[in-house]
Amino acid sequence: MKKKWLMAVISLLLVVALTACSGSGSSGSKKVTINIFQYKVEFKKQFSQLAKEYEKTHPNVTVTITTVGGGSDYGAALKSKFASGNEPTIYNIGGPSDVKDWKGKLADLSGTKTAKLALPGTLNGVTEGSKVYGLPYNEEGYGILYNKKIFAKAGIDPASITSLAALESVSKKLNDKKAALGLKAVYALPAKETWVTGLHSSNVFLSPEFNQDVTKAFKSKTVSFKYGKQFKQYLDIQQKYSVQPTASLDYSAQVEQYFSNGKVAMIQQGDWVSPTIIGINKKFENSGIGLLPIPVDGFKTDSIPVGVPMYWAVNSNKSAQEIKAAKDFLNWMYTSNTGKKMVLEDFQFIPAYKGYDTSKIKDSLARQIYDYAQKKKTIGWVFMGYPTGWGMNTLGVDIQKYTSGKMSWDALVKDSQNAWKTSRNQ
Amino acid sequence: MKNNNTWFWLFLAPVMLALFFVVILPLIFGIYYSFTDWNGIIATRFVGIKNYINVFQSTTFLNALWFTTKFAVVAIIMENVIGLALAMLVTQKFKGRHLLRTVFFMPNLIGGLILGFIWQFIFIKAFAAVGNVIGVSALESWLATPGTGFWGMIILMSWQYAGYIMVIYIAYLENVDHELIEAAEIDGASAWQRFLHITIPMIAPAFTINVFLTLSNSFKLYDQNLSLTAGGPYDSTQMLAMDIYNTAFSQNNMALGQSKAVVFFLIVAIISLTQVYYSKKREVEV
The missing domain is CATH 3.40.190.10 (Periplasmic binding protein-like II)
Incomplete structure (x- = not known):
C-alpha cells in the first residue's frame, strides 16, 4: 500500500515540477x-x-x-x-x-x-x-545587377539602357553571343521565389500609380496596373532570355550558381546579395558588378527602388x-x-x-545604391502596402502561371485586381 | 472496490492532466477561435460560421484538398507495395539480408526537410544532367510542372517511408507459421496461391497498421512538401497542411486558417477511423 502512495505522489510531483520550471522571479531594483x-x-x-x-x-x-x-x-x-x-x-x-x-x-x-x-x-x-x-x-535597394566584364567583352555600354526596348536589344545581342561569352543564358529569372517577382519586380511598376507612397497603396481599395504593359514587357524579356525552367529556379541558383560564376549576364537583385557573392568570388563582388535601373517607360527610366x-x-x-x-x-x-x-x-x-560619413561604406553595391539615393534617382517602395500575402501568394503565383504559359497576361491582371479588392473589402 | 477506483484515477491523473493541457484545451481554443475574427493577436468579435463558408469557397483550399487526396491514394499504394516487396525480399534466406534491412530502413533516419533538399538537387540538377547526356528530354525541367512535382513527391515519400513500412511487415512475416505454408505446399499450392491465401490473411494486422500510418502521414505531410517544391509551380503541389500554414501565417488570416485546420482535423479523423474500423473487421484470428 505504502508503495502505491509513494508512486502516486511521485508522479504528481513530476507534473508539478514540469510546470514549475516556467516560472521565474522578477527583480525590483533599478536595473x-x-x-x-x-x-x-x-x-x-x-x-x-x-x-x-x-x-x-x-x-x-x-x-x-x-x-x-x-x-x-x-x-x-x-x-x-x-x-x-x-x-x-x-x-x-x-x-x-x-x-x-x-x-x-x-x-x-x-x-x-x-x-x-x-x-x-x-x-x-x-x-x-x-x-x-x-x-x-x-536602407536597401535593388535593380538589375550586371556582370561588367561580360558587358565589356560584348561591347555593350550599360549607359545606353534607358528604355525597355534598349534592354531588349541588349539582351538579344548578348543572347546571340552566348557561346563566345561562356553564358548559359542572359538572365536567371527566379520565378520560384515569389518575393522577387511578386514584390520586387511588381513594386517598380505599381509604385507610380500610388505616387510612390506606401501609405497610399495601403489605403487603396483597388489596383489599376496602370503600367501593366511595361511590367509585362519587362517580365517577357527576362523569361525569354532566362535559364529554363524558371518555375523551379530559386534564389541560390540565381545568385550563386549562375550569376557569381559568370553563367548569366544579368539578374534582378539588391545589395543583400553581397555577403553571398563575397563568399564565392570576392574580387567579382568588389569590382565586377554594376547596377542598372529597371526602366519604366513613361515614368522613370534612370532610377532604382530604394526603401x-x-x-x-x-x-x-x-x-x-x-x-x-x-x-x-x-x-x-x-x-x-x-x-x-x-x-x-x-x-x-x-x-x-x-x-553619417558615407565615404566609409565599403560594399560596392551599397555604394552604388547610396549614389543613386544621393542623386534622388529613386523609386519608392510600396510593396509593404500591398494587402497581406497579395504580392507573393497572388501576384507571384500568377506570374509563375504566366511564365509557364498557363495564364494569359489579361487573366493575371484581372485575378490580381480581384484579389486586391476582395482583401481590402473584408 | 471503491478504494480501487481512487487508485485508478490517481495513477491516471498525471497523464490525463497532461493530455488535457496540451491536447484538449488547445483544441477547444482552436475551435473557439475559428468562429471569431482572431488575427493572432486579439479576437474582437464573433463571426459565426462565416469562416467556414470561406473555407469551402477558397479555391486554394479545395485544390490542396484534391491534390492531397490524389497524393494520399498513390502514396499509400506505392509505399505499401514497395514496403511489402522489400520485406519479402529480406525475409528470404540469403547472406546480407540483415545488411539490406538496415540499408532500406536508413532513408527514414534522415529528416524530412533535408531529404526534400537532397531530392530537389537530384530532380533538378542530376535528372537534367542525365537527361542531357542520354538525350531524354522527359528528364529535364523536373519540379517545374505540376505533373513532375506530383511524382517527385511520390518518389521522395516512397523512398523515405517504404523502409519503415518494411520493418512492420517483416515482424508479421516472420511470425507466419511455417507449418501452414509447408502443408499448403504438400497439398500442391503454387507459390502465388500460398502467398495470396496464407501469407496475406496472416499478415492482415500489418496492413491495418501500415495503411493507417501511411494514410495519416500522407495527409499531414508538410516538411517534405515545403523543402521539395514549396507548393510550386504556381501552388499546384500545395498540400493541406501547407495551405493552412500559409493562410494563417503569410496571409495573416489566423481565424480562416484555424477554420481550415478544424476541417482538416475532421477529415483526417473520419478517414483514419473508418479505415481502421474496416481493416480490423477483416483480420483473421489464428
Whole structure:
C-alpha cells in the first residue's frame, strides 16, 4: 500500500515540477532589461557585439537579443511571443499593415533624436498623424545587377539602357553571343521565389500609380496596373532570355550558381546579395558588378527602388522606465559616435539617417545604391502596402502561371485586381 | 472496490492532466477561435460560421484538398507495395539480408526537410544532367510542372517511408507459421496461391497498421512538401497542411486558417477511423 502512495505522489510531483520550471522571479531594483526580438539573421553577431558595447557604458541596462529570421516566420514567432505573455521590449514591424495589427502595443517614437534624424520619406510607412511608431533599420535597394566584364567583352555600354526596348536589344545581342561569352543564358529569372517577382519586380511598376507612397497603396481599395504593359514587357524579356525552367529556379541558383560564376549576364537583385557573392568570388563582388535601373517607360527610366526593409518598434505595454531605456538604446545605436561607426562598418548598413560619413561604406553595391539615393534617382517602395500575402501568394503565383504559359497576361491582371479588392473589402 | 477506483484515477491523473493541457484545451481554443475574427493577436468579435463558408469557397483550399487526396491514394499504394516487396525480399534466406534491412530502413533516419533538399538537387540538377547526356528530354525541367512535382513527391515519400513500412511487415512475416505454408505446399499450392491465401490473411494486422500510418502521414505531410517544391509551380503541389500554414501565417488570416485546420482535423479523423474500423473487421484470428 505504502508503495502505491509513494508512486502516486511521485508522479504528481513530476507534473508539478514540469510546470514549475516556467516560472521565474522578477527583480525590483533599478536595473532594466531590454528584450529585443528581431528578424535580421545576417547581422546577429555584430548586433550582439553592439549590445555588449552598450552594456559596458550603461551598467544598469541588460540587453538580451532573440533572433528569428525570415519574413513570414518572424511574424508568426512574434505573435506567439506576445501570446506567451513574455512580451519583448523592442520588436520589428514592416509597414502600415503591421502598424494596424500591433496598434495598442506601439510606443510613439516621434520625440526621439533618431526619428528627427531619419532621412526624408523613410518614416512614411510608420507615421500616423504626428505619431511615429517605427525607426528604420537601414536602407536597401535593388535593380538589375550586371556582370561588367561580360558587358565589356560584348561591347555593350550599360549607359545606353534607358528604355525597355534598349534592354531588349541588349539582351538579344548578348543572347546571340552566348557561346563566345561562356553564358548559359542572359538572365536567371527566379520565378520560384515569389518575393522577387511578386514584390520586387511588381513594386517598380505599381509604385507610380500610388505616387510612390506606401501609405497610399495601403489605403487603396483597388489596383489599376496602370503600367501593366511595361511590367509585362519587362517580365517577357527576362523569361525569354532566362535559364529554363524558371518555375523551379530559386534564389541560390540565381545568385550563386549562375550569376557569381559568370553563367548569366544579368539578374534582378539588391545589395543583400553581397555577403553571398563575397563568399564565392570576392574580387567579382568588389569590382565586377554594376547596377542598372529597371526602366519604366513613361515614368522613370534612370532610377532604382530604394526603401526601408524593416523598422524598430518599442512595446508600449512596458513600464515607463523600460520604454525610456529602449528609446535610449535605439538613440545610442544610431546617433552616438560608437553606434554610428558600428552601424556603418560592422553592420554594413546603408544608413537611413543624417550625419553619417558615407565615404566609409565599403560594399560596392551599397555604394552604388547610396549614389543613386544621393542623386534622388529613386523609386519608392510600396510593396509593404500591398494587402497581406497579395504580392507573393497572388501576384507571384500568377506570374509563375504566366511564365509557364498557363495564364494569359489579361487573366493575371484581372485575378490580381480581384484579389486586391476582395482583401481590402473584408 | 471503491478504494480501487481512487487508485485508478490517481495513477491516471498525471497523464490525463497532461493530455488535457496540451491536447484538449488547445483544441477547444482552436475551435473557439475559428468562429471569431482572431488575427493572432486579439479576437474582437464573433463571426459565426462565416469562416467556414470561406473555407469551402477558397479555391486554394479545395485544390490542396484534391491534390492531397490524389497524393494520399498513390502514396499509400506505392509505399505499401514497395514496403511489402522489400520485406519479402529480406525475409528470404540469403547472406546480407540483415545488411539490406538496415540499408532500406536508413532513408527514414534522415529528416524530412533535408531529404526534400537532397531530392530537389537530384530532380533538378542530376535528372537534367542525365537527361542531357542520354538525350531524354522527359528528364529535364523536373519540379517545374505540376505533373513532375506530383511524382517527385511520390518518389521522395516512397523512398523515405517504404523502409519503415518494411520493418512492420517483416515482424508479421516472420511470425507466419511455417507449418501452414509447408502443408499448403504438400497439398500442391503454387507459390502465388500460398502467398495470396496464407501469407496475406496472416499478415492482415500489418496492413491495418501500415495503411493507417501511411494514410495519416500522407495527409499531414508538410516538411517534405515545403523543402521539395514549396507548393510550386504556381501552388499546384500545395498540400493541406501547407495551405493552412500559409493562410494563417503569410496571409495573416489566423481565424480562416484555424477554420481550415478544424476541417482538416475532421477529415483526417473520419478517414483514419473508418479505415481502421474496416481493416480490423477483416483480420483473421489464428
